[in-house]
Amino acid sequence: MLNFSFTDEQEYFRNMLQDFAKKELLPNYTKWDREEITPRHLWRKLGELGINGLRIPVEYGGSGADCVTTGIAAEEIGRGDFNLTYAVMLNALIGEIITNHANEELKQEWLPKISSGEKIVGIAITEPSAGTDAGGIQTTAVHKGNEYILNGEKSGISVATVGDAFIIFAKTNPELGNRGISAFIVPADLSGVECRGYEDMGNIPIGRGSIYLSDVAVPEENLIGLENKGFAQVMNGFDLSRLLIGLQCVGAAFQSLDETIDHVKARHSFGKPLATYQGVSFPIVTHYTQLELVKWQAYRGLWLRDQGLKHSKESASVKWLGPKYSVEAIHECLLLNGHYAYTKELPLEQRLRDVIGLEIGDGTAQANQMVIAKDIIGKEYRSY
Ligand SMILES: Cc1cc2nc3c(=O)[nH]c(=O)nc-3n(C[C@H](O)[C@H](O)[C@H](O)COP(=O)(O)OP(=O)(O)OC[C@H]3O[C@@H](n4cnc5c(N)ncnc54)[C@H](O)[C@@H]3O)c2cc1C
Missing domain, CATH: 1.10.540.10 (Acyl-CoA dehydrogenase/oxidase, N-terminal domain)
Known part of the structure; x- marks a missing residue:
C-alpha cells in the first residue's frame, strides 16, 4: 500500500x-x-x-x-x-x-x-586542506597513556564560536586514509582548544569558524565508538542531516513564496494585481513545483530511513537540489517584491544569504552527485 x-x-x-x-x-x-x-x-x-x-x-x-x-x-x-x-x-x-x-x-x-x-555541540570534520575529500584530514590523535593528544586545525565549523563541545574527527592511523579516522567528544574549554569566528555572508547567528587544536589532551573515554571507525559512523549520519537540510531550505523557500503570493495579490501595475500577469504567476508556479518535488523526495528518504532501508542516493539528491531550488525560489521572490526586498526591511535578502550557505555545508552539489553516481553507475567507476 x-x-x-x-x-x-x-x-x-x-x-x-x-x-x-x-x-x-x-x-x-x-x-x-x-x-x-x-x-x-x-x-x-x-x-x-x-x-x-x-x-x-x-x-x-x-x-x-x-x-x-x-x-x-x-x-x-x-x-x-x-x-x-x-x-x-x-x-x-x-x-x-x-x-x-x-x-x-x-x-x-x-x-x-x-x-x-x-x-550546544558542533561537529568538526572539515579542514583547510580537506573538505569534499573528508578522508584527507590531517588532524592527528595519538594515544598516550589514558589520553589521546589532538593536534590540527578544523575550518568552516558551525557553532564554532558558541559550541560547548565538538565531535572532532582526527586520524588515529594516518596510513589507513579514511579507515584510520576516529571521532572524539572534545569540550571547548579543554586546554589547547581555541575557536575563532568568521565574518560570514549568512548564517550569522550560527557562529561559524575555525577550531585550533594544540596538544589537546582528551580522556580516552571520550572516543566515540571504535578507534579508526569514525568515518563510517558519521557517513550514515549524513544521510539523515542531508534530508533535514533539504527540508529546512524548502521551508524557508515556501515561506518566501507565501509572502510573495500575498504581495503580488496586493500590489498593482497597469491597473491590475501583479498576480494576474503570467510573467509573475508562472515563476511562482515553477518554484512551488520544484520545491514540492524536493519536499516529497525528502520525506520519502526519511521514511526509508525509518524503515531501515537504503536511502543514501535519495538523501544526496535532496541535499543537492533542496538548497539549489530554494535559493532560486528566494531569489525570484526577492525580484517579485521589487526594490524594497533589496533592503533589510524584508527578510528575503537574509534568507537568500542564509540558504546559500547550505549549498556548501554538509557537502556541495558535486559531492552529492558523486554519491548518486556511485550508487547508480557503480563504485568501480568512482574517480577517487
Ligand atoms: C554554512 C556552512 C556550514 C558548515 N558547517 C560545517 C560543520 O559544522 N562541520 C564541518 O566539518 N564542516 C562544515 N562546513 C564545511 C563544509 O562541509 C565544506 O565547506 C564542504 O564539504 C566543501 O569543502 P571545501 O569548502 O573545502 O571545498 P572543496 O572540497 O575544496 O571544493 C571546492 C569546489 O570544488 C568542487 N569539488 C571538489 N572535489 C570535486 C570532485 N572530485 N569533482 C567535482 N567537483 C569537486 C566542490 O563541489 C566545490 O564546488 C560548513 C560549510 C558551510 C558553508
Whole structure:
C-alpha cells in the first residue's frame, strides 16, 4: 500500500510548530542576524518543545521521534527562522552519533544537555586542506597513556564560536586514509582548544569558524565508538542531516513564496494585481513545483530511513537540489517584491544569504552527485 499521509500525531506536531514559528520565530528572524547573536534562549525553548532531542531516546531526555517527524520540525522551523533549523539538524546528527556509538557515560553526560538546549555541540570534520575529500584530514590523535593528544586545525565549523563541545574527527592511523579516522567528544574549554569566528555572508547567528587544536589532551573515554571507525559512523549520519537540510531550505523557500503570493495579490501595475500577469504567476508556479518535488523526495528518504532501508542516493539528491531550488525560489521572490526586498526591511535578502550557505555545508552539489553516481553507475567507476 502506498500512503503519503502523516499520522494524526505528526499533523498535530506540524500545526503546533507552524504556530510557534509564525508567532515566536519569524518576527525576530532578522534580529539575530543584525545583532550577530546566537539566541541561546531559543535553543532552550526548542529544548522545552522536544525539538533538540527528536533523535535522542526518551531515557536520555530526548523525544525518541522518528525521522519523518524530525523532518517536519526542520521544515516548519525553517519557515520561521532558518538559522534555528541548525538546532534540528545538528542535534539530530549528533544525537544519533552519540546514541548509536558512544559509551554509556558519554551518553548520560551529553544527551540530556543537548536535548534541553543547555549545551550546544558542533561537529568538526572539515579542514583547510580537506573538505569534499573528508578522508584527507590531517588532524592527528595519538594515544598516550589514558589520553589521546589532538593536534590540527578544523575550518568552516558551525557553532564554532558558541559550541560547548565538538565531535572532532582526527586520524588515529594516518596510513589507513579514511579507515584510520576516529571521532572524539572534545569540550571547548579543554586546554589547547581555541575557536575563532568568521565574518560570514549568512548564517550569522550560527557562529561559524575555525577550531585550533594544540596538544589537546582528551580522556580516552571520550572516543566515540571504535578507534579508526569514525568515518563510517558519521557517513550514515549524513544521510539523515542531508534530508533535514533539504527540508529546512524548502521551508524557508515556501515561506518566501507565501509572502510573495500575498504581495503580488496586493500590489498593482497597469491597473491590475501583479498576480494576474503570467510573467509573475508562472515563476511562482515553477518554484512551488520544484520545491514540492524536493519536499516529497525528502520525506520519502526519511521514511526509508525509518524503515531501515537504503536511502543514501535519495538523501544526496535532496541535499543537492533542496538548497539549489530554494535559493532560486528566494531569489525570484526577492525580484517579485521589487526594490524594497533589496533592503533589510524584508527578510528575503537574509534568507537568500542564509540558504546559500547550505549549498556548501554538509557537502556541495558535486559531492552529492558523486554519491548518486556511485550508487547508480557503480563504485568501480568512482574517480577517487
Ligand atoms: C554554512 C556552512 C556550514 C558548515 N558547517 C560545517 C560543520 O559544522 N562541520 C564541518 O566539518 N564542516 C562544515 N562546513 C564545511 C563544509 O562541509 C565544506 O565547506 C564542504 O564539504 C566543501 O569543502 P571545501 O569548502 O573545502 O571545498 P572543496 O572540497 O575544496 O571544493 C571546492 C569546489 O570544488 C568542487 N569539488 C571538489 N572535489 C570535486 C570532485 N572530485 N569533482 C567535482 N567537483 C569537486 C566542490 O563541489 C566545490 O564546488 C560548513 C560549510 C558551510 C558553508
